[in-house]
Amino acid sequence: MRLDKYLKVSRLIKRRTVANEACDSERVTVNGRIARASYEVKEGDIIALRFGERTLTVEVLQVRENAGKADASAMYREVAP
Numbered sequence: 001m002r003l004d005k006y007l008k009v010s011r012l013i014k015r016r017t018v019a020n021e022a023c024d025s026e027r028v029t030v031n032g033r034i035a036r037a038s039y040e041v042k043e044g045d046i047i048a049l050r051f052g053e054r055t056l057t058v059e060v061l062q063v064r065e066n067a068g069k070a071d072a073s074a075m076y077r078e079v080a081p
Helices: 003-009 016-024 069-075
Strands: 028-030 046-051 054-060 076-078
Touching: 003 016, 003 028, 003 046, 003 069, 016 028
Parallel strands: none
Antiparallel strands: 028 046, 046 054, 054 076
């Protein structure tokens, strides 16, 4: 699954266009490297999102095409930065 879609489905970012813009402005890294929106997310990847001064780091646990609000948080777990 594409990175921008994963960020939207997992509800880390509300809209896919916003996720795409975050990738384009180099605010998203995967496994320590700046990632493009087209990056194929795999289980075990470490994604870091920069929101201003704050950085959110998560590990991908599941990759699903669709997830309800309750299931979205089960797709990842927060890790220490």
